[in-house]
Amino acid sequence: MASSLRKKLLHTQERSCMTGNICSFEGEWLFFEEDADEGKLVDTMDLSEMQVFNDGKWTHAIWLSEGKIKIESKELFLTDSHMIRIRRRLPFAFEQLLRSLDDDSFIRFTGELNQLGYSIYDCIYCYNHLLFTNKKLKTACTSFYQFDNEDSICGVQHHCLPTDQILDRFEFTTSHGKRSILMLKK
Missing domain, CATH: 2.40.10 (Thrombin, subunit H)
Known part of the structure; x- marks a missing residue:
């Protein structure tokens, strides 16, 4: 980063x-x-x-x-x-996710989070499954991130799908019912 x-x-x-x-x-x-x-x-x-x-x-x-x-x-x-x-410091597992994204993906992910009213510094919980796998992803996996902006909560699921080009799918859901999906190719 x-x-x-x-x-x-x-x-x-x-x-x-x-x-x-x-x-x-x-x-x-x-x-x-x-x-x-x-x-x-x-x-x-x-x-x-x-x-x-x-x-x-x-x-x-x-x-x-x-x-x-x-x-x-x-x-x-x-x-x-x-x-x-x-x-503020970011949680290690979340920081590793951000480091793994190229600049364009990082900007798009951060922009999506900001558009929903959250900052990357609102991360209060993270489980990054990619920290427990080897670099060559052979099976699909999901990681979970929780954000709290003191008004509402946002849950982000990161689905990593092994295809010819690894595909990242981020599903954002807020406690106010807003939802969005961000698809990124690596």
């Missing part, structure tokens, strides 16, 4: 980042996402794409340790008043 087009599409997806505050509680640094009651341990989070709202703009920051960050050339200690933004 390294092409600049993919990166741009990934970075412009709705809900691609978590926004909130970091604070220290009983010696542990916690991240509290906006509108969430529970904190996440900062030590368990990937902070490689962290930004801090500082001087009226979002600025890339590097987490140094214990609430200390580096912005541009200066070091700063975070307080509860600092808003931070952290890029």
